[in-house]
Amino acid sequence: QVQLVESGGGLVQAGDSLRLSCAASGRTFSSYAMGWFRQAPGKEREFVAGVSRSGGRTWYADSVKGRFTISRDNAKNTVYLQMNSLKPEDTAVYYCAASYYSGSYYYLTADFGSWGQGTQVTVSS
DSSP, X not given: OEEEEEEOOEEEETTOOEXXXXXXXXXXXXXXXXXXXXXXXXXXXXXXXXXOTTSOOEEEOTTTTTXXXXXXXXXXXXXXXXXXXXXXXXXXXXEEEEESOSSSOOOSGGXXXXXXXXXXXXXXX
């Protein structure tokens, strides 16, 4: 089992940047892929970005490609989401998640077995 704690959310204006962090403990951090998801009010949780266990592969939802960057530091047991050029439609609770698997290109919530408590990101226009 993996314990995940997100931080870094907040209220920003459109065009601003934020960096989210997710600290992991428990299972060996470098043995599984990680991801970020988000959930806006009244909507289903959706995939945002994923990173392979080594950090060598990353993948993104089309809606954030070119604006968000996911990375991980296995020495610090931490995964990051750098969010640039934020838009009001990026407003959501952001969750980090640990996959069951050690490969790449997982997009479904069912591929991820451990979740953080979430951090709110609000982008004003």
